[in-house]
Amino acid sequence: MRRNWIGGAFGWLWLVAVLLPIYFVAITSVKSIATYFGSNPVLPSAPLALENVTAVLEADFGMYLVNSVVVALGTVIPLVLMGFMASFSIVRGGRRFFGPVRSLFLLGLAIPVQATIVPIYLLIIRLHMYDSLAALMLPGIAFGLPLSILIISNSLRDVPRELFEAMDIDGCSEWQKMWRLAFPMTRPALVTVGVYQALMSWNGFLFPLILTQSPDKRTLPLALWSFQGEYATNVPVVMAAVVLSSIPIIVLYALGRRYLVGGMTAGAGK
Amino acid sequence: MTSPSAVRQDVRVGADASQTRARRQSAPRARRGTEPHREPVHVSHVLFALPALLFFGVFALLPLVGVLVLSFTSWNGIGAIHFTGLTSWTEALSRSTTWHGLALVVLMIVATWLLQTPLSILLGTFLAGQQRYRNVLAILYFLPLLLSSAAIAITFKSLLDPNFGLASGLNLPFLKQNWLGDSVLVWIVLLVIIAWQFIPFHTLIYQGAVRQIPRSMFEAAEIDGAGRVRQFFSITLPQLKYTLITSSTLMVVGALTYFDIIFVLTQGGPGSSTRILPLDMYLTGFRGNEMGVASALAVILVVLGLGLALGVQRLGGTDASASQMEGA
Numbered sequence: 001m002r003r004n005w006i007g008g009a010f011g012w013l014w015l016v017a018v019l020l021p022i023y024f025v026a027i028t029s030v031k032s033i034a035t036y037f038g039s040n041p042v043l044p045s046a047p048l049a050l051e052n053v054t055a056v057l058e059a060d061f062g063m064y065l066v067n068s069v070v071v072a073l074g075t076v077i078p079l080v081l082m083g084f085m086a087s088f089s090i091v092r093g094g095r096r097f098f099g100p101v102r103s104l105f106l107l108g109l110a111i112p113v114q115a116t117i118v119p120i121y122l123l124i125i126r127l128h129m130y131d132s133l134a135a136l137m138l139p140g141i142a143f144g145l146p147l148s149i150l151i152i153s154n155s156l157r158d159v160p161r162e163l164f165e166a167m168d169i170d171g172c173s174e175w176q177k178m179w180r181l182a183f184p185m186t187r188p189a190l191v192t193v194g195v196y197q198a199l200m201s202w203n204g205f206l207f208p209l210i211l212t213q214s215p216d217k218r219t220l221p222l223a224l225w226s227f228q229g230e231y232a233t234n235v236p237v238v239m240a241a242v243v244l245s246s247i248p249i250i251v252l253y254a255l256g257r258r259y260l261v262g263g264m265t266a267g268a269g270k
Numbered sequence: 271m272t273s274p275s276a277v278r279q280d281v282r283v284g285a286d287a288s289q290t291r292a293r294r295q296s297a298p299r300a301r302r303g304t305e306p307h308r309e310p311v312h313v314s315h316v317l318f319a320l321p322a323l324l325f326f327g328v329f330a331l332l333p334l335v336g337v338l339v340l341s342f343t344s345w346n347g348i349g350a351i352h353f354t355g356l357t358s359w360t361e362a363l364s365r366s367t368t369w370h371g372l373a374l375v376v377l378m379i380v381a382t383w384l385l386q387t388p389l390s391i392l393l394g395t396f397l398a399g400q401q402r403y404r405n406v407l408a409i410l411y412f413l414p415l416l417l418s419s420a421a422i423a424i425t426f427k428s429l430l431d432p433n434f435g436l437a438s439g440l441n442l443p444f445l446k447q448n449w450l451g452d453s454v455l456v457w458i459v460l461l462v463i464i465a466w467q468f469i470p471f472h473t474l475i476y477q478g479a480v481r482q483i484p485r486s487m488f489e490a491a492e493i494d495g496a497g498r499v500r501q502f503f504s505i506t507l508p509q510l511k512y513t514l515i516t517s518s519t520l521m522v523v524g525a526l527t528y529f530d531i532i533f534v535l536t537q538g539g540p541g542s543s544t545r546i547l548p549l550d551m552y553l554t555g556f557r558g559n560e561m562g563v564a565s566a567l568a569v570i571l572v573v574l575g576l577g578l579a580l581g582v583q584r585l586g587g588t589d590a591s592a593s594q595m596e597g598a
Binding site (some may be wrong): 006007008010011014015017018019020021022024025028036037040041042043078082083085086088089090092093094096097098101104105108110111112113114115116117118119120121122123138139141142143145146149173174175178199202203205206209210220221222224225228235238239242245246249250253257260261264265 | 310311312314315316318319321322323325326328329330331332333334336337340345347351389392393395396397399404407409410411412413414415416417418419420421422424425426427428429431434435436438439440466469470471474475478499523526527529530533534548551552555556561564565568569571572575576579
């Protein structure tokens with residue numbers, strides 16, 4: 001077989017393009033401000049300036065990190081549970097009622113979230129939830145449901161019907177079938193949904209921007225944005241903030257890559 | 271996708287549909303009595319689906335309806351909301367920023383597609399090879415998808431700094447430009463960053479699709495003496511048709527709503543050269559306190575999104591289910 005030179009050259013070139021900015025952030029984040037102005041920008045330089053990390057932590061990044069974790073968990077846990085229960089009904093319930101329910105959720109995939117920010121803002125104000133972390137979870141859950149239900153119900157369809165029938169014979173209720181049979185059988189899909197939605201929540205920018213105000217309610221992306229405004233002149237410290245805010249999600253990727261890729265390409269792949 | 275699964279459900283339901291109360295929704299049909307089997311609705315199933323329906327209804331569907339309603343009002347974001355008929359619409363449609371923003375959205379969609387589609391297909395085809403190192407490459411390719419748009423925008427901002435970024439680091443004078451201060455250069459920057467962020471996603475889709483093409487097709491072509499390039503154009507590309515439609519739909523609808531990157535990187539500037547419609551909507555509503563006008567702009571975005579999604583599908587000659595990715 002002849003070698004695919006064009007594709008190969010391209011593939012490696014793209015790798016460089018992907019890694020270069022990441023490399024730049026990493027080396028710059030550990031330069032002191034003096035080395036940043038004095039050294040070659042694309043070369044690492046000793047000694048490591050760990051004071052950047054200290055500066056970032058002193059700028060309340062610990063709190064922003066906690067906020068991001070709280071919002072991610074507060075979004076993902078209810079989302080997975082509700083999505084799972086709804087999927088169970090959609091797959092197990094009759095088509096007459098749950099067919100339209102399914103279509104309704106699928107319709108949600110086509111709603112551009114950006115276009116709903118004004119009514120969501122109004123809704124959150126009227127619920128007296130403006131400037132709270134809970135305000136970030138509610139729309140996150142709602143807009144996460146369509147894709148979650150798509151993934152989970154596809155996985156539920158693969159649970160053999162005989163297993164449900166066996167539970168029928170044992171006189172189990174739908175509730176028992178849901179938690180004792182369907183839940184363990186769809187665990188991989190639930191993890192996929194959880195990991196993917198955690199990423200979505202972690203990187204969300206728009207809802208924190210319009211639904212919160214006080215600094216102590218900021219999540220990481222918003223904090224990064226205001227941080228670079230304040231520290232515009234101290235690039236290494238800003239880069240350290242970028243690194244610190246990305247580490248948790250890269251750890252998540254390392255642990256659950258399979259699930260994350262699955263979540264991203266679900267529905268798109270055929 | 272919808273029909274086969276629905277049929278399967280249909281068959282399955284008949285089995286255990288015995289001891290339940292029929293709901294109001296099923297009554298008219300049941301009375302006809304001509305159905306092969308009845309499908310009473312389990313109360314428990316309705317209860318299980320209720321929390322999700324409630325959340326989705328209140329925080330996704332209601333806002334969707336709400337944006338249409340609000341577009342016929344005037345509201346400054348704090349005080350009372352007044353119905354003012356078409357005032358917000360005439361205001362929105364008479365502003366030059368609206369048409370400017372719309373033109374920029376079209377530019378964004380076309381340029382994004384032209385830049386990202388060929389690259390994603392090439393990279394996806396390359397990654398689909400069976401060599402093990404390509405899986406490692408795929409892992410690394412994925413990294414940009416993990417980073418928040420804020421982090422990416424901030425990174426590129428300092429990378430493009432004329433004095434302390436790539437230009438001086440690699441000693442490439444042509445990179446020494448006022449990237450974010452020039453209305454043409456800033457677009458190059460935006461398109462490249464957005465490509466950097468999203469090509470990995472589309473590459474993954476194409477990789478998966480190329481791997482599903484039967485190997486025998488390539489082997490047959492090989493025997494017939496077709497070279498790699500010929501194989502690519504005669505087998506790979508035609509086989510990717512449906513993936514191309516899916517990927518293009520996601521790309522086009524996605525390009526319609528880019529917000530974070532532009533907001534952090536340029537705030538619409540210099541001047542208004544990157545004030546695309548979603549950003550214009552945000553600034554009109556949350557900076558200009560004209561929520562009614564912003565809602566009218568949002569309705570335009572929704573309609574445009576649906577129209578584009580359907581248009582791409584029609585162009586591809588298929589009615590397969592529309593955008594299946596997140597709207598986020």
